[in-house]
Amino acid sequence: MPRRVPRPSFEIGPVRVRAGRRQSLSLPITRLVTGADVDLPVQVVHGREDGPTVWVDAAIHGDEAVGVEVVRQVLAGLDPKALRGTLIAVPIVNVLGFMNGNRYLPDRRDLNRSFPGAPRGSLAGRVAHLFMTEVVDKCEVGIDLHTGSDRRTNLPQIRADLEDARTRELAAAFAAPVMLHARLRDGSLRHAAREHGAKVLLYEAGEAWRMDPWAIDAGVLGVRRVLAFLGMTDPVDEEPPQPSAVSWRSGWVRSRGTGMLHLEARLGQHVSEGERLGGLFDSFGKRVRLVHANRTGVVVGRTEAPLVNSGDAVVHIAEVDD
Known part of the structure; x- marks a missing residue:
């Protein structure tokens, strides 16, 4: 019987993650006036078996806490030895905003209007560029987690380009109560990622700077369903979930x-x-x-x-x- 060839290691930043392992790393963003470094926290779960490469991120807006907990729970339920493919998790993209409970970066820019960014641009542009080159460019599918803004709360929903057949399949697999066709905005992560060939779902649920349990639960289940739909994990539902209502x-x-x-x-x-x-x-x-x-x-x-x-x-x- 021929010997099985191990899956190649996954390269990101300065590290190589071996198949069947998970590894946390920090990608440098900037340095504070105190001399302390500010880094982008990343965890890679690199499965033993071949499969898609997917990212899940949260807190592109620094006041959105729900998605951070969604990422934590999704990671806690993954076994790298059983995973087929690779998951890149970035629980807090806007690190500086999150530390201060502020939606925006210190330069007052909205990070989700700053993609794809530039390596020598504004602070927001540099964070966006780092995320694009180290995360998005390595992935086929992304799930971007958000909450309502400006004292608003949202029903769990997927916003996506429903005119794209593959994206609509992924949105249906997430099975949020509603999937809403949303036009692409210049400067958004969804727009920049599509230009790089990735399919992106944007999850909206709950209120900013709150840990709404119902929004967290629906997000965790939805992300797990998408991973199962892509063949990366085993199915999570014993019975088919209630189909999403479709809104144009x-x-x-x-x-x-x-x-x-x-x-x-x-x-x-x-x-x-x-x-x-x-x-x-x-x-x-x-x-x-x-x-x-x-x-x-x-x-x-x-x-x-x-x-x-x-x-x-x-x-x-x-x-x-x-």
């Missing part, structure tokens, strides 16, 4: 007045155009105005702000296919 259009209901907001609409609730979603009240409790749905669909996001001004976004509704 969505929009925010905006406040038509200023006041204290009392929302009745819940995440995941199906609403009809014109349906009452809540109301605005002044400081004495007098109702100023009602909030109504501007379309029929599923509530996929809502503000958690107690006070809203005229024109503020309050409820995000996705129109879904029957």
Whole structure:
């Protein structure tokens, strides 16, 4: 019987990870005024058997904690000796922002508008370039984990280019309650990664700077389902999961007045155009105005702000296919 040839080691940064092993490493980003180094934390799980190379990342925005816990739990459940393929995990991309609970980098740039970056550009551009060259360029598929921003919370959902057949298959495998067709934005990780040939899913769930258990659980299960769909792990569901509702259009209901907001609409609730979603009240409790749905669909996001001004976004509704 011929001797089995071991799978080659995986090269990333200054290290080589042997097949059937996991290894953590740090990729240099910058140096603080104190002289301390700031590094990008990475863990590679390099399976014994051949298979796809996939990345999962979180905290591109420094105030998004849910994805960090999702990555931790996914890694804890992986056995490199049984994995087919390679997983690159980056739990905190925006390290400087995360340390301060700040969505942006110290240069006030949005990292998710700074891709693909440049090795001698701004701080955001340098982080983006490092991530592209050391992570994205080595992978076929990526899962980018996010939460709501600006005191908003999101229903677990996948945002992706649903017009691309392969990307839609991956989104369906994740099986979030909703998968939403989302256009690509210049400077985003999704846009830059697609230009480099990778398929990317963007997971949205929960609220910034919170550890919402329901958002974490749905994210962990979704990532595991995608890895199983790609043949990297064994199936995670005994029964097929509930298919995602598909949405090609969505929009925010905006406040038509200023006041204290009392929302009745819940995440995941199906609403009809014109349906009452809540109301605005002044400081004495007098109702100023009602909030109504501007379309029929599923509530996929809502503000958690107690006070809203005229024109503020309050409820995000996705129109879904029957």
